[in-house]
Amino acid sequence: MRWLRRNAVVLAGAASLVYLLLPNAVVMLFSFNKPAGRFNYEWRTFSTDAWTDPCGVADMCGSLALSLQIGLLATVFATAFGTFAAFALARYRFRGKGTGNALIFLPMAMPEVVMGASLGTLFLNTRVAFGFVTILIAHIMFCLSFVVVAVKARVMSMDPRLEEAARDLYAGPVQTFLRVTLPLAAPGIAAGAMLSFALSFDDFIITQFNAGPSTVTFPVFVWGAAQRGVPVQVNVIGTAMFLIAVAIVLGGRIASGRRRRQA
Incomplete structure (x- = not known):
């Protein structure tokens, strides 16, 4: 009992991680399944057919490419605009700053169905044709708040004396931003x-x-395919995306550890 009380927090954390990662493990396992029918819900036999032919389902890789393209563009624009907004909200005082901070949290607190319907109504009233551009605009607006919150938290934790020291050493505004401010805010x-x-x-x-x-993105394709039977290739794509995300996170941690040891 003493051992359980001493390690209760560690055990609770491990149980939470197992609970969070269990769906990913199931998706990964069933990506090697060969179902008997259209539905990939029961394990039948081990097979690598889906991995050797991930684009074997019509239109799936096209929808995946569209989702990747929209995701990358939305990330670039949302990160750029969100970084500028975060620096403005964290470093400067101006009229309406409190209102701006409150409005930043609205898309995060608002149900997605409300935001999606509102943007759809806006595009209808302005007679904008639905398609790639409307999805991209909607995704940028949705992701912007999350970028602002992440960057703002980092900027507020930065020591302004480092930038003052750079200016004292005759660094210009551009040099200070590129060599001091930006590397500190990069995480x-x-x-x-x-x-x-x-x-x-x-x-x-x-x-x-x-x-x-x-215009069919990958989530929309999966939703449509679920009515007829989700192909095994969907599990393959999900597993690949999960492994890529894990590799990026682990790579960042390893690089951060090396820089810390060198310092």
Whole structure:
């Protein structure tokens, strides 16, 4: 009992991680399954057919490429605009700053169905054709708040005396920003960018409200395929995305550890 009380927090954390990662393990396991029918819900036999032919399902890789393209563009724009907004909210005083901080949290607290329907109504009233552009605009607006919050938290934790020291050493504003401010804020910017891409790639509700009839992203494809039977290749794509995300996180941790040891 004493051992349990001493390690209760560690055990609870491990149990939480297992609970969070269990769906990923199931998806990974069933990516090697060969189902008897259309539904990949019961284990039948081990097979690597889906991994050797991930684009064997019609239109799936096209929808995946579209989701990747929208996710990358949404990440670039949301990260750029969100970083500028975060620096403004964290470093400067101006009229309406409190209102701006409150408005930043609205897309995060608002249900996605409300935001998706509102943007869809806006595009209808302005007679904008639904398709790639409307999805991209909607994803940028949705991801912007998450980038602002991540970068703002990092900027507020930065020591302004480091930038003052750079200016005392005759560094100009551009040099100070590129050599001191930007490297210090880089972890927050990277976190916001990764979160933005994950949210954009995974989004279904906002996309469904703002997509045209011929614009099918990967989540929309999976939703449509679920009515007829989700192919095993969907599990392959999900497993690959999960492994890539884990590799990026582990690579960042390893690089950060090396820099810390060198310092």
